[in-house]
Amino acid sequence: MILLDKKFPNIFKDKKNIYTKSLDKKTYFEERTKREGKNVYREWDPKRSKLAAGLIKGISQIGFKEGSIVLYLGASHGYTVSFVSDIIGKNGFIFAIDIAPQVTRDLVRLAEERNNIAPILANCNHPEEYKDTVSKSDIVYQDIAQKNQVQIFLKNCDAYLNSGGFGLLALKARSMDVTKKPKDLFKQVMKELEEKISVVDYRVLDPYEKDHALFIVKKK
Amino acid sequence: MVDFEKLRKKSIELAKKTIRESISEDNFIINSINNIDELTKVANVLTKRLRDWYSLYLPEFSKKISDNEAFVKLIVSRKRKELMQEMNIKESMGTELSAKDLKPIMEIALRINSLYKLKENLKEYLEQVMNSYCKNLSTITGALLGAKLLEQAGSLKKLAMMPSSTVQLLGAEKALFRHLKTGARPPKHGTILQHPLVSSAKKTNRGRYSRVLADKITIAVKTDYFKGKFIGDKLKTELEERLK
Numbered sequence: 265m266i267l268l269d270k271k272f273p274n275i276f277k278d279k280k281n282i283y284t285k286s287l288d289k290k291t292y293f294e295e296r297t298k299r300e301g302k303n304v305y306r307e308w309d310p311k312r313s314k315l316a317a318g319l320i321k322g323i324s325q326i327g328f329k330e331g332s333i334v335l336y337l338g339a340s341h342g343y344t345v346s347f348v349s350d351i352i353g354k355n356g357f358i359f360a361i362d363i364a365p366q367v368t369r370d371l372v373r374l375a376e377e378r379n380n381i382a383p384i385l386a387n388c389n390h391p392e393e394y395k396d397t398v399s400k401s402d403i404v405y406q407d408i409a410q411k412n413q414v415q416i417f418l419k420n421c422d423a424y425l426n427s428g429g430f431g432l433l434a435l436k437a438r439s440m441d442v443t444k445k446p447k448d449l450f451k452q453v454m455k456e457l458e459e460k461i462s463v464v465d466y467r468v469l470d471p472y473e474k475d476h477a478l479f480i481v482k483k484k
Numbered sequence: 485m486v487d488f489e490k491l492r493k494k495s496i497e498l499a500k501k502t503i504r505e506s507i508s509e510d511n512f513i514i515n516s517i518n519n520i521d522e523l524t525k526v527a528n529v530l531t532k533r534l535r536d537w538y539s540l541y542l543p544e545f546s547k548k549i550s551d552n553e554a555f556v557k558l559i560v561s562r563k564r565k566e567l568m569q570e571m572n573i574k575e576s577m578g579t580e581l582s583a584k585d586l587k588p589i590m591e592i593a594l595r596i597n598s599l600y601k602l603k604e605n606l607k608e609y610l611e612q613v614m615n616s617y618c619k620n621l622s623t624i625t626g627a628l629l630g631a632k633l634l635e636q637a638g639s640l641k642k643l644a645m646m647p648s649s650t651v652q653l654l655g656a657e658k659a660l661f662r663h664l665k666t667g668a669r670p671p672k673h674g675t676i677l678q679h680p681l682v683s684s685a686k687k688t689n690r691g692r693y694s695r696v697l698a699d700k701i702t703i704a705v706k707t708d709y710f711k712g713k714f715i716g717d718k719l720k721t722e723l724e725e726r727l728k
Contacts, residue, residue, distance in 0.1 A: 357488045359495075365506040372499050375492065382488075382495040385502040397495050399486045443664050 265300055273330050274351045282308050284350035292346050292374055310472040313344040314434040317472035324465045325480055327403050327430025331355040335401040335424050337388045338408035341370040349378050356380055359398045363387050388416050391423040400426050407434040414456055425483050433479040446475040509617040510639040516610045517631035523603045530596050537589050541581050544573045553600050559593045620704035623716025629678050644709035652698035681727055693727055
């Protein structure tokens with residue numbers, strides 16, 4: 265087991281898969297684990313997590329550090345959240361937001377076990393809705409399949425991202441416009457983002473997710 | 485500095501409370517309609533197998549009754565001789581089965597029959613909930629179709645916010661996106677086709693009928709959501725008159 269890259273803390277790889285070092289040595293989503301000495305490593309499936317897919321596709325920066333404060337929009341059951349929680353460690357903190365009550369039930373269960381996750385049931389379209397429960401963050405990660413996902417992302421970056429902080433946007437082209445080609449859409453989104461914020465890098469997530477891309481931006 | 489531990493405990497509490505409060509009639513309706521659909525599927529598959537098995541015993545009977553529910557009910561309630569007499573079967577290609585061989589067949593038939601009964605009970609319950617929650621909608625469409633539309637929209641609120649053209653095409657998403665992507669012919673109706681007024685219409689009229697029906701449904705749902713008066717019967721007579 266070796267580090268994937270010096271830039272990314274707590275992310276490891278072997279010949280096939282990538283792993284994170286588990287904080288509490290438990291599993292939450294029936295993922296496979298590996299033991300090495302005292303440490304437990306949890307296998308991170310790129311087909312279930314767009315962040316993992318981006319890492320395997322060789323993204324140059326993700327911004328996560330030990331102790332980062334993360335605003336996570338579109339947390340769903342919390343699969344990616346649990347791995348982000350491994351990466352940022354005990355001193356970091358995640359505000360995990362989702363709109364659907366059904367999936368948030370799983371998220372609450374995860375948050376009860378992990379000390380660095382706060383589940384929030386709210387609509388990301390209205391960032392002012394959760395201003396009492398969310399602090400300024402170092403990183404905003406968004407994975408929402410909505411038509412106006414770029415606008416939601418920019419709104420939230422405006423409201424909660426520290427200057428110099430990173431934003432990660434997992435974009436689903438098909439939910440923005442089915443009639444356009446994903447490639448053209450990515451270019452268009454790039455332009456839209458560049459107007460307000462600087463884009464560091466982006467990766468198309470084929471073959472792990474069809475017609476998806478992961479954008480990394482940095483706030484000035 | 486923010487006290488994260490306190491914040492976390494508070495937000496867990498808050499999330500639990502919001503989840504508790506978010507449970508409404510929508511969830512009951514959606515769950516019961518999903519279960520009714522699933523029960524229909526399961527009962528049909530099992531009855532197909534039962535027909536196969538029972539055909540060893542009395543193959544002519546299976547041919548004569550095509551309705552699954554009636555088939556199972558008759559098998560359970562009557563004996564072979566009675567069935568032969570009732571159906572006017574003089575000679576059968578099936579063999580007499582011993583009590584030991586007949587027992588598993590009858591047992592399965594009993595179970596399937598109870599599945600059908602369960603489905604009926606669920607339907608009754610669904611009708612009750614629909615009548616108290618969205619009476620206008622269920623008067624126009626009937627409880628089952630109304631519940632299905634509600635399930636596809638996600639909740640009564642979402643259905644009430646939809647334009648009538650979206651309601652018309654609920655359940656025809658695949659065809660709609662095929663049309664948008666490739667320019668194939670657009671769909672005229674989705675789930676709405678199950679309504680007797682549309683499904684009994686001539687093929688050339690179906691598009692028009694489903695458009696009119698979707699109009700009335702949107703009016704009814706909006707009245708339901710904003711707790712208006714009961715106008716279902718008025719809308720229904722209007723609808724029937726227009727589609728005469």
